[in-house]
Amino acid sequence: xxxxxxxxxLLSTFWxxxxxxxxxxxxxxxxxxxxxxxxxxxxxxxxxxSNESIYYGTDSSKLKNKAPLEIKYSNELGLYTFKSKIQKLxxxxxxxYRIGTSLAQNPVYHFKTxxxxxxxxxxxxxxxxxxxxxxxxxxxxxxxxxxxxxxKYPLHFTLHMGDIVENGSVIKSWKKFFDxxxxxxxxxxxxxxxxxxxxxxxxxxxxxxxxxxxxxxxFNLPENQLNYSFDYGNTHFVAVNSGVAQKAxxxxxxxxxxxxxxxxxxxxxxxxxxxxxxIKWVVVFCHYPVYAYxxxxxxxxxxxxxxxxxxxxxxxxxxxxxHVYERHKAIRGADIFESMDINVYDNPKGTxxxxxxxxxxxxxxxxxxxxxTILFTPSERIYTYAVMELDGNEIKYEVFDKxxxxxxxxxxxxxx
Numbered sequence: 001x002x003x004x005x006x007x008x009x010l011l012s013t014f015w016x017x018x019x020x021x022x023x024x025x026x027x028x029x030x031x032x033x034x035x036x037x038x039x040x041x042x043x044x045x046x047x048x049x050s051n052e053s054i055y056y057g058t059d060s061s062k063l064k065n066k067a068p069l070e071i072k073y074s075n076e077l078g079l080y081t082f083k084s085k086i087q088k089l090x091x092x093x094x095x096x097y098r099i100g101t102s103l104a105q106n107p108v109y110h111f112k113t114x115x116x117x118x119x120x121x122x123x124x125x126x127x128x129x130x131x132x133x134x135x136x137x138x139x140x141x142x143x144x145x146x147x148x149x150x151x152k153y154p155l156h157f158t159l160h161m162g163d164i165v166e167n168g169s170v171i172k173s174w175k176k177f178f179d180x181x182x183x184x185x186x187x188x189x190x191x192x193x194x195x196x197x198x199x200x201x202x203x204x205x206x207x208x209x210x211x212x213x214x215x216x217x218x219f220n221l222p223e224n225q226l227n228y229s230f231d232y233g234n235t236h237f238v239a240v241n242s243g244v245a246q247k248a249x250x251x252x253x254x255x256x257x258x259x260x261x262x263x264x265x266x267x268x269x270x271x272x273x274x275x276x277x278x279i280k281w282v283v284v285f286c287h288y289p290v291y292a293y294x295x296x297x298x299x300x301x302x303x304x305x306x307x308x309x310x311x312x313x314x315x316x317x318x319x320x321x322x323h324v325y326e327r328h329k330a331i332r333g334a335d336i337f338e339s340m341d342i343n344v345y346d347n348p349k350g351t352x353x354x355x356x357x358x359x360x361x362x363x364x365x366x367x368x369x370x371x372x373t374i375l376f377t378p379s380e381r382i383y384t385y386a387v388m389e390l391d392g393n394e395i396k397y398e399v400f401d402k403x404x405x406x407x408x409x410x411x412x413x414x415x416x
Contacts, residue, residue, distance in 0.1 A: 021045040024099065025182065026185060029222055036114075036230070040088075041189070042086070043084045045081075047080050053066060055098055057095065077214060081217045097110070117279075120234050120391075120393075121233055123233050124155050125156065126158035126159070126184070127318060128386075130162070139180070140180040143177075155188045158191065160192035161286075162198060162286075162320050163361060178218070199244060209253070211226070231278075240266065240286040249301065256305055258304070267311075270311075281316070281395065286317070287321050289321060291328050292326065292355055310333055315352065315395070322355050322364065323362065325354075327353075327376045330345055330351065332351060335350065337349050337350050356384065357382070363381040394412065395412040397410050397411065
């Protein structure tokens with residue numbers, strides 16, 4: 001009898017777990033004036049049954065507002081995917097939400113809408129990337145440890161520098177990534193760019209440098225989901241798809257060539273941001289670095305992107321790919337600007353370039369400490385993540401290893 005009861009309990013537990021929402025994550029999905037970071041949010045997840053719903057509200061005990069839901073069966077995933085776009089929210093407000101079926105309820109998660117565009121209020125952003133599940137990061141064990149540390153900070157959202165998984169065609173990797181990252185991603189919007197491991201890298205394929213089909217089932221990002229932008233407070237963030245830049249450079253297929261569709265989009269986007277009096281900071285993030293030590297510096301990619309970063313005086317450019325943290329001097333055109341204090345960029349005349357290292361992917365050699373553009377790189381191989389605070393006239397950037405030791409610190413001050 002005890003055995004039968006234990007078996008029934010075990011079976012019931014397994015059955016209920018199968019009904020739980022999987023890979024729950026938040027994002028923003030639009031950059032138009034009607035739907036933006038201060039009044040809308042997107043919730044995306046996977047499930048075994050199509051009989052699911054989502055409720056939200058400002059009181060965690062009274063979630064009475066039912067959100068609209070787009071449901072699709074994904075042959076790639078072998079699961080149903082759910083995308084909910086919640087609109088007409090109040091700016092700078094905490095909300096709670098719960099996903100459930102008629103038979104099972106999920107935990108209550110939360111999010112906070114952005115303040116109105118132009119508000120000079122402190123924003124805390126988690127920075128991570130290169131989480132691919134290779135041998136040293138099997139089942140994202142290193143990434144899980146790093147996320148546990150990053151969760152200790154009062155985040156508003158996170159930016160991911162790409163190479164989310166080791167191989168974008170491997171479905172179980174995507175599922176495991178979203179499982180491991182759910183505690184962060186279900187409560188703070190997750191805004192990634194694609195890396196070369198996330199996209200099709202066969203240059204003979206017509207879809208070379210585009211994501212694998214499963215990407216569009218898993219994500220609900222602004223615009224075309226590869227190149228997009230959004231405003232948060234007084235900062236304009238721009239996500240740029242660098243594709244498979246190293247292979248593309250050998251075949252004349254590097255993205256963002258002058259007058260290409262994506263180049264024209266980026267120019268229009270940056271021009272609009274610079275004309276907006278509500279925007280003080282412009283931050284671009286991409287996978288391949290524009291400045292890097294060694295082979296990660298790709299011919300064509302730097303030249304293409306720098307034209308626009310220089311022209312529109314982008315403040316900060318974040319990247320990944322090279323699994324080493326590197327911080328560069330402020331650069332514009334051929335000019336490299338020195339700082340009196342290596343940890344303070346005081347009204348810099350150029351863009352500050354950061355390579356964010358690895359939040360799980362296999363560690364590479366140490367950085368180019370003797371490079372003429374690099375201000376700081378660690379002398380040891382370490383996993384890293386960063387926490388960026390944008391507060392009025394300052395950006396404060398702190399870099400930590402997976403044990404939460406501070407590796408680097410700098411700030412950008414713009415009083416003008």
